[in-house]
Amino acid sequence: MSRRNLLAAALSAAVVTTTLAASPAAAAPAAAPNLNDFVLNNTSGDLQSRVDKLDAQLPKLGVQNILDQANRQGSTGSACTSPALDTMKEPTLRKFCFNAGDTDTTEWIPQGVTTVADAQEDQQWGTKQALLVSWYNKDTSPAKGVRVSFLDPATSKYQHVLLVYPYINSNGNPSYEAVTTPQAGNGGSVHAGGIVWYGNYLYLVDTARGIRVFDMRSIFDLKSATNGDTADQNQVGRQNNVYYGFGYRYVMPQVAGWSNPEGVVDHPADYKCLAGGRQRYSYVSLDRSTNPDTLLTGEYCGDQGDPNLNGRVARWNLDGATGLPSPDGDGIWRAKSALRLPKPRVQGATATDGRWYLSSTGGGTTGPGHLQAALPDKATGAGVLTVDGPERDVAIGVEDLSYWPGKNEVWTVTEHPGKRVLYSVPR
Template sequence: MGHMLWPFGTTWRPVRQRHRGTVDLRWLSARTWTRRWYPQGVDLGEWQGRRTLAVSWFRQKLDGTHLASRVAFVDLERSRHLDVLLAIDEDGMLQPAPIHAGGLAWFGDRLFVAATGRGIWEFDLSAIRRVRGAEARRVAGLSGRGVRASALVAVRTRVHPIDLRCSYLGRVFDADGTPLRRVLIGEYVTADSGRIAEYTIPETDEGRFEEQERFSPGLPRMQGAVRWGERHFVSQSDRMHPGALWTGRRDALERDRVPLPVGCEDLALDLDAKLLWSLGEHPWHRVVRGIPFRALGIDS
């Protein structure tokens, strides 16, 4: 991933807390309450050999106009983080990636991001670059001169067409914990007709996402899905109330007694730390939460 190192002297630092048995990351900054940036997707990976949590955000005007998207890479041991803006290359000029970034799946140097209604977008983490001045402000969605002197940017390498709305995206693991080259892709709809499908991811630049199976759990407002063996995990938001976690075989999901954060979004499995990660998007309720497997009745 190049020669970038932790930290970057930022005060925008997530703080790790224990709260009723969960591991909570909260932002000691305007990120806690801002209505301009909203967190969405989450996944686990390695950055320079360190266990790292990736959290996607989108930037908007207060009227809802999309401005930019980024991924915050959080060093889980040190709670330091690095922001990487997502960009597209239009005839040699970088522009902000116009996507909600509702889900992430991180495979080595390949970061797959849900692009609602427009498939899955792939970004190359091995080619992250630093841009400066007007280019940095443009990719960050800042108008005018602004204050941003420089920014790290990951550029889109491919668009993968998917026959679903692509609201969220989650990883798949075998029953023994082996990560598979598969993802779950699902649709957020307010009715109970949302679908989730499992795909293999392409191994080559020319490869395509190949659908394996799809199902409709009959749940409105689904926000994230992951699979470990036969056990599926699906998050369901409920406006300003705590979210619900549904677990079990795909044709027999049951609501878990453990609540998810208010405004819950994407899910990620952390088999090393035995945590299920989720996050809450709403201002003042914003948290990235790891729920221990033992609280979910999982013996691992």
Template structure:
């Protein structure tokens, strides 16, 4: 069983925050040299408005479907004993570039104000034809920020051409040198006799306890972080092939152990909120800037049952019901985070070369990060679609294009205008 160590958090957090202070100086200097244009902040969306009627919230319910144990056992019997996160990290064979090795074009994707305190860039050859998606960390998985003895970051990528989704398991024990391995997301078929690729862009992803929840076109898929399987054949195929099992040329496969199917509206973006009791899964839907619909924000409780670790709380009929829901006039927002009474919404740039907007909203109003002499310019990342708050260190993690970055959440709060 994973040891939950709150008593270690404060000491580790002080050390990390001391490191952040020095790192911020270099990244702040880099941010001041960014030459990309910054459009004015978008129209103020105002205060959050509650969704209280059953007619509004029932469409947000999710129906739980867990794979039969026989299906998972049959797949494991054919592929070999499953492994955990530590085994994947031990074989990490790729390295992220540090900030100093990022190109000027890559650094332009970073927030201008507040500046990132950590930033890493992906190898173009390793991510060519893949689209960056959601981020989650071992800070989501456990409140001490560790999974076993490891600090871990997960970064999702999707490839439309081959209808694939994969996750980089990043060893973050040495923040000066991040290494990673790719793990292909799959779904068992034919009762565990085969598997298919997860055909979906991963715009949202949350690692909570031993489960990984991933957005998909028909809801959320659930993965067990202790059930990673080895591929045995180097082939561009996915699934059972002559001689064994293939993962599009990769070494690792993560088969789904269940899903939450939509009954109406599907979550497009998700994150974890540890400030609620119980911990909750936060969700939002995508609304184009050309659409006059309101954006919906809502949450589901995680289960406290010992036999449902990492799963959502469901009623007797197997439905995960909405605990709380709001609407906001903030079209174009993607990344969503809730902490305390505040909701943070990231809006990407409208045009290439511009920076985006970061809103903080609550029941009384909204504020946006800004810069310039009149604080009226957009200064957020260009295209960050995911937020993950590492509570043990106070850092907000996100990803924009080929840049993975972090900054203290309290720095965002201080910069709000």
């Protein structure tokens, strides 16, 4: 080879070597999560006794009666239209629109969804087949926490119920405050990214803390109370012997809590996730196809270009007889399995018969949301989910998921002001 050719070969090799050196290292394949990261301690303390003291002060109303006298009129069927649905590639099975005030408000943002099919195996609550949606309060002072809409699709009517945290005030009287993180002081509203109605209980995820539990049998009616006020929208709890709820008629106090061993966890900013450590409790759903029934939790993670940073989902056993968590013998509630997600930006996850369904975003306020089926990857171990079938374009701003057995429906709600709708699609 001539000297010129030798020089050319050397330069070519140098270019290749430099290019290879400059190329980023390929991300490691996704590995199964560490189950030790999924642990919750019972931090209920005397919450139930505080609620019992409220019970002596305030009248209650049951879910069916709340639905019967619901004060807001929504719409269903052809009367329900929303620009959020413009990106749908298939017809919805059922849909529900809120009234104009709730559709357009920037003060409250809808996030979580659950149905009577989660609550009862026979899918009935009295004569009702209710749907529930959680909303978090945004950018108000003081923060108003979380409200839940109880919707009756048979009448298109619904009623908001304010979730609250009970405490005993300085005078020794039972009171309550908004649901925030941290709970006392200047905390912001809990994000309320997912809810599950199971038996008599409502499970609410608290992103950095764990899971809060409320009791459907303890919904207090401030309008019917001799010492209640529903006119003042700026006060909450017992003030000068009068009970307030930011103007809402009904309040439902927390009765139990399950928290990270460290309490509130300081997760990375900008929705960045770690491969290990405590899970973000971003959303929650129920799987009735397992024995026992299992609560499913998961985390929302931004796209970091690494399959180990897409987020994780976990299963937690429930006690079908009581509707409460089923902890281990030492009283600690541990997840029985966990899986890595196959994609980032997952806003909700549910499962049935071993198959998972994931909602995800990425199109902002104009692009479609997505629905994706997934299965555990047996080739790499049960700790990783892989996509199963095509990604389906769904409504803009898709959030939490809930599966309705028998009707073969996957329910979700959209979050953006002016583009809010609760709807279902085929599984």
